[in-house]
Amino acid sequence: MPGLDDFLAANVSVALVHYPVVDKNGMDIASAVTSLDLHDIARSARTYGVDSFRIITPLVDQQDLIKQIIDHWITGVGSAYNPDRKDALALIKVHFTLAEAVKALTQIIGTPPRTVVTSARMANSNLSHAGLRDLVKISTPLLLIFGTAWGLAQSIIDEADYRLEPIQGNGSYNHLAVRSAVAVILDRLFSGRK
Ligand code: SAM
Numbered sequence: 598m599p600g601l602d603d604f605l606a607a608n609v610s611v612a613l614v615h616y617p618v619v620d621k622n623g624m625d626i627a628s629a630v631t632s633l634d635l636h637d638i639a640r641s642a643r644t645y646g647v648d649s650f651r652i653i654t655p656l657v658d659q660q661d662l663i664k665q666i667i668d669h670w671i672t673g674v675g676s677a678y679n680p681d682r683k684d685a686l687a688l689i690k691v692h693f694t695l696a697e698a699v700k701a702l703t704q705i706i707g708t709p710p711r712t713v714v715t716s717a718r719m720a721n722s723n724l725s726h727a728g729l730r731d732l733v734k735i736s737t738p739l740l741l742i743f744g745t746a747w748g749l750a751q752s753i754i755d756e757a758d759y760r761l762e763p764i765q766g767n768g769s770y771n772h773l774a775v776r777s778a779v780a781v782i783l784d785r786l787f788s789g790r791k
Contacts, residue, residue, distance in 0.1 A: 606646035606787055608738045610710065611779060612698055613638060615654040617750035628746040630659045635666055635689065636682070637776040638743075643685035645783040650688045651698040651740075660691050695742065695753060702740060710738040714757040715778060716748050717764070717771045724759040726785045732759075733786055741782065743775050 613634060616627035630652070642650045652663060669675045670686045692698040703709045711732065713724060724732075732739060742749065742757065754760060764773065764781050773781070 605733050605736065607648050608706075608736055609647045609733060609786070610649045610651060610702060610738075610740050611638060611642050611647055611783075612651045612653055612695060612740055612742045613745065613775065614695060614742060614749055614753060615652070615659065615745050616656070617752060618744050618746040619748055619750055621747050623747075625750045625752075626746060627654065627656055627659075630654060630662055631745070632666055634745070634776050635663065635686070638779050639685040639688055640682075641776070641780045641783055642688050645787050647688070647783065649690055649702075651690045651692055651701075653692050653695050653698060655693045663689070663691050699740065702738070706738045708738065710740040711759065712740050712742060712757040713759040713761050714742045714749055714754050715761050715763075715782065716744065716754070717773065717778075718748075719754075719760050719763050722760045722762040724761050726762065726782070729759075729761060729782075730786055741779075743779055745775060 615630060617625040618628050620626045635652070639650050654660060654663075667686050667689055670679070670682050676683045690698070690701070692701065699709060699712065713729065742753065744753075761782070763771065764778060765771065766773075
């Protein structure tokens with residue numbers, strides 16, 4: 598039977614931005630979609646019960662690639678081979694822009710989600726992980742925004758409602774794959790509630 602945790606998680610969506618993100622020189626670019634990110638983030642999203650996994654790319658060839666991967670697992674051979682994967686990949690929605698994703702969620706929820714950006718090097722963060730847990734507890738619809746390449750463009754960070762404090766490792770090395778960062782943050786949000 599669905600419990601409070603399921604209700605809270607249903608208020609949370611994850612976005613993975615491929616444009617605008619920055620390259621190693623800090624220039625805004627569009628990155629390529631990685632099949633691993635699609636699978637692994639969709640599986641984390643499904644495991645923690647989040648509402649949707651929204652992939653942002655304005656590149657039509659990249660959108661076609663995402664569609665091919667999803668089709669294989671949702672209606673193609675993969676759907677019979679591994680129904681669990683179908684469940685996870687069914688959470689994926691594709692948008693040209695982050696604004697389009699926010700608009701789609703606003704239409705579904707009836708109110709704009711609060712946006713939360715993430716980075717390993719977040720200057721001026723204004724939200725702790727404990728604060729994020731509190732936001733979810735009061736049922737605020739949230740869109741957790743993750744980057745690719747060398748991270749989210751400054752314009753995306755500046756426009757967000759909240760800048761989440763980075764996950765800290767042990768020591769100065771801090772280079773998590775985005776799919777690892779998503780799993781850690783979802784676990785901090787939802788683990789230990791039951
Ligand atoms: N230095 C870049 C940064 O964190 O923005 C590296 C980008 S990393 C390859 C891709 C994405 O993973 C980031 O945009 C962020 O969403 C997420 N990420 C990686 N490490 C993180 C950390 N320590 N804390 C929070 N998010 C992290």
